[in-house]
Amino acid sequence: MDLFDILVSILGSTIRLSVPLVFTALAGLFSERAGVFDIGLEGKMLAAAFAAACAAYVTGSPWLGLLAGIGVSVAFSILHGFASITNRGNQIVSGVAINFFVAGLTIVLGQAWFGQGGRTPQLPPDGRFSPIILPGADALRGVPVVGPLYANVISGNNILTYMAFLAVPISWWILYRTRFGLRLRAVGENPGAVDTAGISVTWLRYRAVICAGILCGFSGTYLAVAQSAAFIKDMSAGKGYIALAALIFAKWKPVPVMFACLLFGFLDAFANFMQGKAIPGIGEVPVQIFQALPYVLTCVLLAGFIGVARPPKAGGVPYTKER
Amino acid sequence: MNTASLPLPGWITYGLIPLINLVLAFFFSGLVVWFIGENPFDALALMLEGALGSGEGIGFTLYYATNFIFTGLSVAVAIHAGLFNIGSEGQAYIGGLGAALVALALDRYVPWYVTMPFAIAGAAIFGAAWAFIPAFLQAKRGSHIVITTIMFNFIGAALMVYLLVNVLIVPGKMAPETRTFLEGGQLPKLDWLMALFGLKLGPAPFNVSFLIALAMCLVVWLLVWRTKLGYEMRTLGISPTAAVYAGIPYSRTVIIAMLISGGLAGMMALNPVLGASARLQVEFVGGAGFVGIAVSLMGRNHPAGIILAAILFGILYQGGDWVSFEMPNITREMIVVIQGLVILFAGALEYMCRPALARLYYSMAKRGV
Numbered sequence: 001m002d003l004f005d006i007l008v009s010i011l012g013s014t015i016r017l018s019v020p021l022v023f024t025a026l027a028g029l030f031s032e033r034a035g036v037f038d039i040g041l042e043g044k045m046l047a048a049a050f051a052a053a054c055a056a057y058v059t060g061s062p063w064l065g066l067l068a069g070i071g072v073s074v075a076f077s078i079l080h081g082f083a084s085i086t087n088r089g090n091q092i093v094s095g096v097a098i099n100f101f102v103a104g105l106t107i108v109l110g111q112a113w114f115g116q117g118g119r120t121p122q123l124p125p126d127g128r129f130s131p132i133i134l135p136g137a138d139a140l141r142g143v144p145v146v147g148p149l150y151a152n153v154i155s156g157n158n159i160l161t162y163m164a165f166l167a168v169p170i171s172w173w174i175l176y177r178t179r180f181g182l183r184l185r186a187v188g189e190n191p192g193a194v195d196t197a198g199i200s201v202t203w204l205r206y207r208a209v210i211c212a213g214i215l216c217g218f219s220g221t222y223l224a225v226a227q228s229a230a231f232i233k234d235m236s237a238g239k240g241y242i243a244l245a246a247l248i249f250a251k252w253k254p255v256p257v258m259f260a261c262l263l264f265g266f267l268d269a270f271a272n273f274m275q276g277k278a279i280p281g282i283g284e285v286p287v288q289i290f291q292a293l294p295y296v297l298t299c300v301l302l303a304g305f306i307g308v309a310r311p312p313k314a315g316g317v318p319y320t321k322e323r
Numbered sequence: 324m325n326t327a328s329l330p331l332p333g334w335i336t337y338g339l340i341p342l343i344n345l346v347l348a349f350f351f352s353g354l355v356v357w358f359i360g361e362n363p364f365d366a367l368a369l370m371l372e373g374a375l376g377s378g379e380g381i382g383f384t385l386y387y388a389t390n391f392i393f394t395g396l397s398v399a400v401a402i403h404a405g406l407f408n409i410g411s412e413g414q415a416y417i418g419g420l421g422a423a424l425v426a427l428a429l430d431r432y433v434p435w436y437v438t439m440p441f442a443i444a445g446a447a448i449f450g451a452a453w454a455f456i457p458a459f460l461q462a463k464r465g466s467h468i469v470i471t472t473i474m475f476n477f478i479g480a481a482l483m484v485y486l487l488v489n490v491l492i493v494p495g496k497m498a499p500e501t502r503t504f505l506e507g508g509q510l511p512k513l514d515w516l517m518a519l520f521g522l523k524l525g526p527a528p529f530n531v532s533f534l535i536a537l538a539m540c541l542v543v544w545l546l547v548w549r550t551k552l553g554y555e556m557r558t559l560g561i562s563p564t565a566a567v568y569a570g571i572p573y574s575r576t577v578i579i580a581m582l583i584s585g586g587l588a589g590m591m592a593l594n595p596v597l598g599a600s601a602r603l604q605v606e607f608v609g610g611a612g613f614v615g616i617a618v619s620l621m622g623r624n625h626p627a628g629i630i631l632a633a634i635l636f637g638i639l640y641q642g643g644d645w646v647s648f649e650m651p652n653i654t655r656e657m658i659v660v661i662q663g664l665v666i667l668f669a670g671a672l673e674y675m676c677r678p679a680l681a682r683l684y685y686s687m688a689k690r691g692v
Contacts, residue, residue, distance in 0.1 A: 039409075039469070083671035092407055092469050094671035096616060101663025105355065107656035112359035118654070241473055248470060286489065292481035295474035299456070302466035311467065 004148070010269050011153045015161060016227065018265025020045065020236075022164040023219035024243035025250070025257045026171050027212040031077075033175065033252060034208030035188035035314040039095030040080055041216060042240025043102035048073040048220025050106040053120040053231035054113070056224075062129045065225045066160075070217030076102070077213030078206070085205045088318035099240075107233045118233035120224075129158035129226040160222045165258070167215065172254040184208050188312035191319040201319045219243075245298040252312060264294040329681050337623060341669065343676050345621065348664040355660055361653055366646050373645020374638040378517055380645070382527025386599065388630075388637030389529075392536040393591035394615025395633055396543050397584045399624040403547050404580035405560035410457060410472025411588035412612025413479035414450040418589020419596045420483065421449030423491075423501055423603035426596075430508025438508055442597055443535065443590060450589015451582040453479060458581030462574035468581070476612075487605055501603040510598040530598035539587060540626035546583070556580050588612060610659075617662050620670040636662070 024041050031038040048069035056065030076098055083094040107118040114120055134155035140147045175181035183204055187194045191201045219239075224231045246264050250256035271290030278284045353363035374384045394411045401408035408414075425445040429438045457471035487499040510531040517524045547553040555576050559566040567573050595607045614636055621635070622628025643658040668675075 037469075039473075083667065087672055087675050089671035089673060089675075090407075091671075092409070093616070093620065093666060096409065096613070097663050097667035097671050099663070100613065100617075100659050100666060104656040104659030104661075104663060108355065108359065108654055108660055111654045111656075112652050118656070238477060241477065244470070245474060286485050288481035288485040292478045295477045299460070299466075299471055299474050299478075302464065302471060303460050304464050304466075316467075 004145070006273070008148045008152050010266070010273055011149070012156075013269040013272065014262060014266040015153060015157060016265075017268045018261045019161050019164045020219040020222050020227075020239050021243045021246055021261035021265055022258055023167065023215050023222065024240055025246045025261055026167055026254065027215035027219070028244055028247040029171065029175075029252060029254060029257055030184070030208050030215070031212040032247065032315055033188045033312055034184045034205050035191060035312055035317065035319070036081070036084055036205055036209055037091040037095065037316045038080065038209070038212060039092050039244070040076065040098035040240075041095075041212075041243055042236050042238070043095070043099035044073045044076045044213060044216035045220040045223065045240050046099075046106055046234070046236040047076055047102045048217045049224035049235055050102075050110065050120070050220075050231045052217075052221035053123070053224035056123055056127050057121050057230075060124070060127050062123075062127060062221075062225045065127075066217070066221045069221035069224075070214050073217035073220060074210055074213035077209040077216075081206045081209045084318060085202055085209075088320065091316055091318075103234065106231070110231065110233065120231040123225065123229040125229075127225075128229050129160055129222075131156045131158055132162075158226045160218060160226050163218065164222070167218075168254055168258045175254060180207070185312075188314055191314050192322075195319070195321060201321070205319075242294050245294050248311075249294075249298050249301055251310070267293050329685065331677075331681055331684060335680060335684065340673075340676060340680065341621070341623065344668040344673065345665070348661065348668040351664050351668075352657075352661045356653060356657070359652055361650055366650060366653060369646045369649050370638065370642030372642075373648075374642035377525075378522030379525035379527045380641060381522060382517060382524045382529035383641040383644075384634065384637040385533055386527060386529045386594065386637070387640040388633040389533045389536045389594045389598075390591050390611040391614050391618045391633035391636045392540065392630060393587055393594070394612050395618030395622060395629040396536075396539055396615075396626065397588035397591070397612075398615045398619035399622070399626075399629060400543060400547065400556075400587060401580060401584040402619060402624050403553070403560050404556040404576060405563060406461065406577065406580060406584070407469050408454070408472055408581065408584045408588075409469050409616070410454065410475050410612070411584070411591075411615045412608055412610070413472070413476035414453045414585040414588035415591040415608045415612050416476075416479050416483050416606075417453040418446040418450035418586075419592035419603055419607055420486065421445035421447075421589060422592045422596050423504075426504045426508030427501060430505040433507050435507055435509060435511060438597075439510065439531070442508075442593060446589040446592050447586035448589070450592075451586040453589070454581045454585025455578070458578045458585075461581070462577040480606075484605060487603065491603065499605050504597065504601045508597065509601045510593065512598075528595075528599035530594065532594035532598045535590065535593065537630070539590065540630060543587070544626045552576075552579065588615070614662060617666045617669070620673075621665060 024045055028038050028041050051072035052065035052069030055068030056062050080094050080098060083089040084091040110118045110120055137151045137155035141151045175185060183194060183199055187201055187204050195201050223235055242264055246260035247257060250260040267290050271287050274285060275287050356363040356366050374380050394415060397411045398408055422442045422445050425442040426438060429441060453475060457468055457475055460466040460471050461468040491501045492499055493502050512524060512530050513533060514524045555571045558571055559576050563573065591611060596603055618629055618632040618636055622632035639658050639661055643655055646653050647655045
């Protein structure tokens with residue numbers, strides 16, 4: 001394989017690996033910009049993956065799988081809201097609780113229902129989201145440079161991939177160009193002011209966490225029904241935390257979120273490619289370096305060496321209405 | 324009526340409310356068991372039998388409890404200073420490296436009681452070191468400690484896998500682990516303690532670490548409630564602005580609290596690494612750091628409460644193994660479900676019942692009961 005083919009193949013898997021990160025990081029964006037920290041992204045994604053795999057297996061339709069994934073993920077969002085908005089509990093504790101509860105429950109239910117050690121049964125090809133060949137992909141394949149890029153990176157992904165990259169401008173538009181978005185951002189900075197304007201802080205924050213739930217539903221479904229063809233235990237494998245890191249790395253802004261996710265996806269793809277290969281002059285680079293790099297980069301950013309990451313001001317603080 | 328500011332007597336705040344939360348957590352766990360078609364009461368009976376029905380069962384229960392006392396104390400010390408250390412898992416993992424290096428260096432030359440203090444120091448220093456950077460970033464740069472400690476869990480895991488696969492592995496072996504420590508690098512089992520109660524320990528790895536854990540409970544109690552530093556930490560935990568106004572140095576207190584927290588987490592490694600398997604293995608922590616969060620919340624961040632909560636989780640872990648053996652439909656992961664529910668009800672929904680209880684209490688007090 002020459003260098004260009006390698007690049008195309010790495011870029012292709014970068015796209016595929018960043019999709020769940022994009023959805024999940026955008027989910028975190030909605031929640032955290034409204035002032036609700038969400039450590040439970042990982043758990044919601046895992047719950048959605050399990051629900052989507054089960055529903056897609058039972059009904060044979062990936063779309064019903066997606067619906068089930070979103071439904072379950074939103075249910076956990078509302079639980080998070082109930083604990084952290086209504087009961088003013090600790091948002092981080094609530095997220096941690098959801099992560100554990102889901103990590104255990106998916107395996108317990110999976111084993112009880114299907115008896116395959118926490119797996120769900122393999123989905124048939126038409127039970128999942130399959131790749132879409134964009135028009136002209138085969139015709140252009142012969143064109144140098146542009147052809148392979150178009151055919152192997154841009155074309156040939158499943159519908160959820162395109163939705164992920166569509167979700168970025170939509171999220172930007174909602175957050176920066178709608179009344180809801182303005183209020184959502186305001187409630188994350190100064191809930192008292194929003195309350196004074198006669199807008200319900202509680203309802204606004206609930207809507208924000210529901211948005212987060214919907215997006216986590218997409219990312220979980222992508223894992224189980226598009227990328228794989230079954231739910232495998234712990235299949236989110238820390239992606240929720242990487243997405244959280246990407247969100248911070250992007251300083252809580254939608255378009256940078258996409259680029260941060262692509263960067264972390266690229267690191268993942270590059271690590272897979274480098275496994276067992278030696279770089280001339282350096283030797284074999286341990287794969288753990290690439291695994292740790294997103295976290296190291298985020299910590300370096302948090303330390304203030306790459307600009308300042310300033311979280312939403314009211315993040316993590318439950319709002320108590322004054323009387 | 325706003326009930327949040329109404330005072331309630333201690334027996335409600337420290338007795339009744341935690342009890343109700345615990346009952347709710349176990350009620351929902353029972354629902355899950357019932358939902359998958361097993362009898363929750365049978366499962367409970369099996370669990371208690373497996374955890375407490377024999378000397379070996381009790382030995383395993385206390386072995387697990389030892390881990391959770393250390394990590395529970397680790398989380399609690401940080402919480403008293405207003406910090407949420409979610410990184411006990413990673414700090415314990417790195418602490419294992421410190422303990423193992425000491426054991427590997429000394430086990431040929433000296434008996435275990437000489438190795439032990441160095442191993443304790445090694446584990447605590449390595450664990451504390453892993454907590455230092457997040458602590459420093461929190462204190463000096465204002466980075467959220469929750470985020471940085473999560474990141475450090477992953478960085479620590481990657482580092483340990485690298486070290487075990489590439490550096491510490493026994494040449495020619497496949498398993499990523501160190502060599503087995505000789506007797507000088509192992510903490511002896513507590514057969515004699517069990518024998519006092521007429522119980523046989525059998526193969527259970529219940530060892531001297533348990534006594535170290537109990538000693539640490541006393542140390543933490545003294546530190547938090549009987550020293551100037553503890554007072555400063557608690558003040559900072561309740562109100563950072565008031566603490567700074569009172570002249571308590573913010574950065575120093577945050578960093579010291581996190582170093583103690585990380586050190587306690589690191590010491591947890593003594594139990595599995597030097598006490599049980601006598602070697603350093605990949606993922607030996609096995610989630611004990613996260614259980615520490617549940618234990619600390621349930622034990623109201625007090626050493627006495629933490630011991631009780633740790634034993635309860637020890638029963639869950641040992642009994643859970645037994646249940647999954649007898650009822651194949653219930654897998655071991657049921658423990659994780661219960662753990663999640665305990666964190667949810669004892670932590671996040673801690674005050675869910677408080678308004679109702681406060682109303683009930685005051686209406687009863689008004690009637691002169």
